[in-house]
Amino acid sequence: MPPASQDDDAALLRGIAQGREASLAQLISRHGRGLTAIAARYxxxxxxxxxxxxxxxxxxWQNATRFDPARAKPKTWIYSIAVRLCIDRLRKLKLRRLFGLGAGMDAAEDVGDQTPATDQALADRQALAxxxxxxxxxxDRQRMAILLAAVGGLETARIAETLDITPGAVEQLLVRARRSLRDQAALHEGPLR
Structure with missing residues (x-):
């Protein structure tokens, strides 16, 4: 499937606003994986x-009729919804852990295949972890900015719209996040570079 364009996404949102389930299925096909990757990492x-x-x-599906292309690009609007939901969910998870109501998040999830591996494969999994x-x-804001840039492929201006901050603030978040990641890499002899 060719990469999704903003015009294609806008047409799909118009179709969804008219109740076309096929338009929703196409939008899910285009953005579901990227949204899942960002949310899983966040x-x-x-x-x-x-x-x-x-x-x-x-x-x-519920709010497609409210989408205003003059206020945001379709991808930005969709990712903004995801950002708000992720932030809310993380707050709830932290609160549940605070009160001992949940098992917490699985930090080792998706580390990879657990079969015996070469030294390089093991080192790669450790670096990923x-x-x-x-x-x-x-x-939270640094994490979301870096994930939107690295995983979502959003440009600074789109990240700013998604997080409802200025592009300069996004740049600062990204600079601080990258610095923190480099510092962590230095502590672990470079696996995060």
Missing amino acids: LGNRAEAEDIVQEVFFRV LTRKAISALP
Whole structure:
């Protein structure tokens, strides 16, 4: 499938606003994976991320008639919904852990195949685990900005719209996040570089 364009996404949102389930299916096909990847990395839990993505598309279905292309690009609007849901879910998860109501997030999730591997494969999995741990330790806004840039492929201006901050503030978040990740890499002899 060719890459999604903003015009294609806008047409799909118009179709969704008219009740076309096929338009929703296409939008899910285009953005579901990227949203799941960002949510999983932000929340540290794939099952929670999948729930978030379902909720994102449910809200898109419910609110497509309210989408205003003059205020935001379709991808920005969709990712903004995901960002708000991720932030809310993480707050709830932290509160549940605080009161001992949940098992918490699985930090080792998605580390990879657990079959015996070569030394390089083991080192790669360890580096990936350290990277995920370092990203999860970032402050919420830094974590979301770096994930939107790295995983979502959003440009600074789109991240600014998604997080409802200025592009300069996004740049500062990204600079601080990258610095923190480099510092963590230095502590672990470079696996995060």
